Amino acid sequence: MSSEKKLKGKRGELKKWLWEVMHDPVSVTMKALNVKLQGHDNYYGVNGNYKKLKKFWWHIKYICYKALNRRHQKRSMKWKDFWRIWNRYIKPPKIKVQIWGKLPTVA
Numbered sequence: 001m002s003s004e005k006k007l008k009g010k011r012g013e014l015k016k017w018l019w020e021v022m023h024d025p026v027s028v029t030m031k032a033l034n035v036k037l038q039g040h041d042n043y044y045g046v047n048g049n050y051k052k053l054k055k056f057w058w059h060i061k062y063i064c065y066k067a068l069n070r071r072h073q074k075r076s077m078k079w080k081d082f083w084r085i086w087n088r089y090i091k092p093p094k095i096k097v098q099i100w101g102k103l104p105t106v107a
Contacts (some may be wrong), residue, residue, distance in 0.1 A: 007052065010022065010040065018067040026068065031081050037068035037090060045096035053093045061086065 014036065021029050037060065044053055069077045
């Protein structure tokens with residue numbers, strides 16, 4: 001299980017990074033963010049940790065929305081526009097390692 005202290009630190013690091021690269025092209029930023037999130041999944045993506053993983057992703061998604069929204073100079077970014085960008089570049093979180101054996105499949 002992920003400790004709240006470590007996740008809080010990771011969220012802070014990613015928030016700081018997003019604000020630093022806010023003026024880079026969106027495609028470059030989102031591809032780099034995807035790499036960072038996939039690395040996080042690879043490390044923390046074990047069964048029994050999915051709720052914390054999902055919570056982390058939702059927080060990063062909100063921070064990313066705020067950063068992209070700040071780039072918009074004339075109006076705020078609509079959520080549907082953000083979802084289009086997010087879904088194009090970011091893969092959803094997955095459990096990568098089964099430490100307790102195989103999970104039962106739901107039919």
